[in-house]
Amino acid sequence: MRSFIPALVAGAAVMGGAPAMAQNVGIATSNPGSLFHNIGTAVANAANEAGLNATIQPSTSPTQFIPLVGSGGIEFGVANLQEVNYALQGEEWFEGEETPELRVVALIMPLVEAIFVRADSDIHSHADLEGQPMVDGFTAQQTIIPQLDAIYATEGLTRDDMEPVDVSSVVSGADAFIEGDSVGFIFAHGAGKVREADSAVGGLRALQVEPTDENLELAREHWPVAFFHHLEAGEMPGVEEDGYYFAYPQLVFTHAGVDDETVYEMAKALYEQTDVLTSTFGPFGAFDPDEHMVGDTGVSEYHPGAIAFFEEIGLWEE
Numbered sequence: 220m221r222s223f224i225p226a227l228v229a230g231a232a233v234m235g236g237a238p239a240m241a242q243n244v245g246i247a248t249s250n251p252g253s254l255f256h257n258i259g260t261a262v263a264n265a266a267n268e269a270g271l272n273a274t275i276q277p278s279t280s281p282t283q284f285i286p287l288v289g290s291g292g293i294e295f296g297v298a299n300l301q302e303v304n305y306a307l308q309g310e311e312w313f314e315g316e317e318t319p320e321l322r323v324v325a326l327i328m329p330l331v332e333a334i335f336v337r338a339d340s341d342i343h344s345h346a347d348l349e350g351q352p353m354v355d356g357f358t359a360q361q362t363i364i365p366q367l368d369a370i371y372a373t374e375g376l377t378r379d380d381m382e383p384v385d386v387s388s389v390v391s392g393a394d395a396f397i398e399g400d401s402v403g404f405i406f407a408h409g410a411g412k413v414r415e416a417d418s419a420v421g422g423l424r425a426l427q428v429e430p431t432d433e434n435l436e437l438a439r440e441h442w443p444v445a446f447f448h449h450l451e452a453g454e455m456p457g458v459e460e461d462g463y464y465f466a467y468p469q470l471v472f473t474h475a476g477v478d479d480e481t482v483y484e485m486a487k488a489l490y491e492q493t494d495v496l497t498s499t500f501g502p503f504g505a506f507d508p509d510e511h512m513v514g515d516t517g518v519s520e521y522h523p524g525a526i527a528f529f530e531e532i533g534l535w536e537e
C-alpha cells in the first residue's frame with residue numbers, strides 16, 4: 220500500500236503519559252454483516268485489551284455516522300478515507316454540510332472490493348453484466364454509487380448499461396442477489412455477508428479489474444484515492460485466480476475535541492494489539508502498522524494525540 224500512500228511528513232508536539240484511568244469511548248460502525256461492523260468490532264476489542272472501555276455503536280452506513288463523529292456525538296469511527304474527506308469539506312453527498320472537526324487517528328489495511336456473481340453463471344467480466352439486472356440506488360449508502368462507476372469505467376461501462384435493482388445498502392444488495400433479484404452485488408472482500416452469500420448460492424465469482432495505468436486513471440475520476448490490490452487464488456471467497464481488485468484506504472477517525480490522551484491510547488492500541496485485531500477479524504492479517512498507519516490523507520489531518528504517539532515510535536518525521 221505504501222506505493223500508493225507515501226509517508227506523510229509533518230511535525231507536532233510530543234505528549235507525555237498515559238491516562239490514569241480507563242476512558243469510556245464509543246466506536247461508530249455500520250450494521251452487523253458489513254465490513255465496517257467487523258472492523259469496528261476488532262478495533263473495540265483491541266482498545267479494550269489496551270485498557271480503554273470501548274463499545275461499538277452500529278448504524279446503517281458511514282454516510283450516517285461520519286457526521287455524528289464530526290459533531291462530537293461519539294468519539295471514534297471506522298470508514299474509508301475518501302468519504303471522510305468528502306464529509307470534512309462538505310462535498311458530494313455531504314454537500315453544504317462541512318464537518319471540519321474530523322481528524323485521523325490512523326490508516327489501516329486497504330478496503331478491497333469486488334462485484335460478485337454466481338460461480339456457476341456465464342458472467343466472467345464486468346462487460347458481461349451489460350443489460351443484466353444489477354444492484355443500484357444505495358439510498359442509505361451513497362458512497363457505493365461512485366465506486367460502482369469507478370469499477371464499470373475500467374471496462375468502458377456506466378451504470379446505465381445495467382438494469383437497475385434499487386437497494387438501500389450493500390447488505391440489502393447482497394440480500395437481493397441471494398434472492399435472485401440481481402445477477403451480482405458489490406461488497407468488500409472479507410466481510411461476513413460475502414461468506415453468507417457464497418454459502419447461500421453454492422459459490423461466488425469475484426470479477427477482477429485489469430490493472431493498467433489507464434484504468435487506474437479512469438477509476439480515480441470517480442474515486443480519487445482508488446488503487447488496485449492483488450489477491451491470490453483462494454485467498455478470499457470468489458477469488459478463482461490470481462488477480463487485481465478495486466481498493467482504497469480505510470481509517471480510524473475521531474473528532475478534534477476528543478482529548479489527546481484518549482486518541483494517543485487508541486493509536487497505541489492499534490499499533491500494539493495486532494494479534495487481537497487479526498483474531499477478531501482475519502483481514503487485519505494484512506495490516507502492517509509500520510507501513511499503513513501514517514500516510515497521505517489528502518485534506519484530512521491527524522489528531523495531535525495520534526501524532527504524539529507516532530512521534531514517540533518514530534513513524535512521524537519532522
